[in-house]
Amino acid sequence: MVYVATYPTCVVDQVIHPFRIVGDTLGIPFFDDFSYPGPWPDPTKWLDDKAFVNDRMAYQPISIGVATLDGVDERGKPYPVDSTYRDYLTSAYFDLSGYSEADNILFSFWAQPKGLGFRPETKDSLIVEFKDIHGVWQVAEQITGYLAFVPSDSLAPFVYRAYGIGDAEYLYDGFQFRFRNRSDLTGALDLWHIDYVRLGKNLTKENIDIAFTTRPNTLLTKYSAMPWRHFLNDPGSGWIRTCRSVCSIIFRSSNPPTPVKSRLSTD
Numbered sequence: 001m002v003y004v005a006t007y008p009t010c011v012v013d014q015v016i017h018p019f020r021i022v023g024d025t026l027g028i029p030f031f032d033d034f035s036y037p038g039p040w041p042d043p044t045k046w047l048d049d050k051a052f053v054n055d056r057m058a059y060q061p062i063s064i065g066v067a068t069l070d071g072v073d074e075r076g077k078p079y080p081v082d083s084t085y086r087d088y089l090t091s092a093y094f095d096l097s098g099y100s101e102a103d104n105i106l107f108s109f110w111a112q113p114k115g116l117g118f119r120p121e122t123k124d125s126l127i128v129e130f131k132d133i134h135g136v137w138q139v140a141e142q143i144t145g146y147l148a149f150v151p152s153d154s155l156a157p158f159v160y161r162a163y164g165i166g167d168a169e170y171l172y173d174g175f176q177f178r179f180r181n182r183s184d185l186t187g188a189l190d191l192w193h194i195d196y197v198r199l200g201k202n203l204t205k206e207n208i209d210i211a212f213t214t215r216p217n218t219l220l221t222k223y224s225a226m227p228w229r230h231f232l233n234d235p236g237s238g239w240i241r242t243c244r245s246v247c248s249i250i251f252r253s254s255n256p257p258t259p260v261k262s263r264l265s266t267d
């Protein structure tokens with residue numbers, strides 16, 4: 001006897017949908033200076049990954065690493081033509097329900113247009129927003145880009161900005177802040193760099209902090225990096241600097257003073 005299968009044909013495929021699990025609310029003080037490898041923001045502090053965390057595109061950041069808002073998504077792809085805004089950098093949720101105006105809670109950050117990339121024009125603004133107790137994003141400030149052409153070698157410093165969070169509309173369990181930007185649609189243009197984002201009580205512009213602002217020079221003389229096993233095979237070949245060599249390190253003893261250059265020797 002021959003049995004003919006009557007089961008319906010079934011095609012099985014594997015589909016992976018990435019999703020983010022939102023954790024509990026954060027407390028204050030909050031701080032992020034983006035001094036980690038990236039390229040995406042720390043998921044314990046931020047809910048999206050559109051901003052590009054890097055240490056190459058800003059000029060004299062407050063500390064090494066910034067979050068750059070541009071015209072491309074988290075994979076480096078330009079946004080579609082019908083999109084109104086580009087990158088979003090949205091904070092996790094904060095529980096501010098136990099605070100009052102007397103606690104003097106401030107939100108602050110440092111921002112720089114252009115840096116070592118393309119300048120944002122007037123329409124390419126950086127927008128700062130706070131979410132109120134009704135779930136509505138309120139614009140705290142819309143910072144416009146450059147009014148006129150600036151040469152590529154014209155490098156503006158980072159500028160400090162601070163906002164009071166004393167309004168009862170913001171002192172609730174679930175408060176958030178976010179940045180977003182406008183830009184052209186053709187690529188990583190119209191750059192805004194963000195650094196030293198803080199939320200806390202009685203914040204001041206002066207902040208005693210010693211921090212690297214650039215990567216130290218490589219210890220190798222011919223390459224920026226090389227496999228460790230290659231180096232071990234011939235460590236005296238001149239591929240690495242001698243013990244008397246030095247490497248330059250730039251750091252800040254506090255901000256906003258100008259960077260301090262230092263030279264470390266292995267003597």
Ligand SMILES: [Ca+2]
Pocket residue numbers: 050051052068069070071072073074087
């Ligand atoms: Ca981006």
Ligand SMILES: [Ca+2]
Pocket residue numbers: 033034035061062063064065066195196
């Ligand atoms: Ca930084």
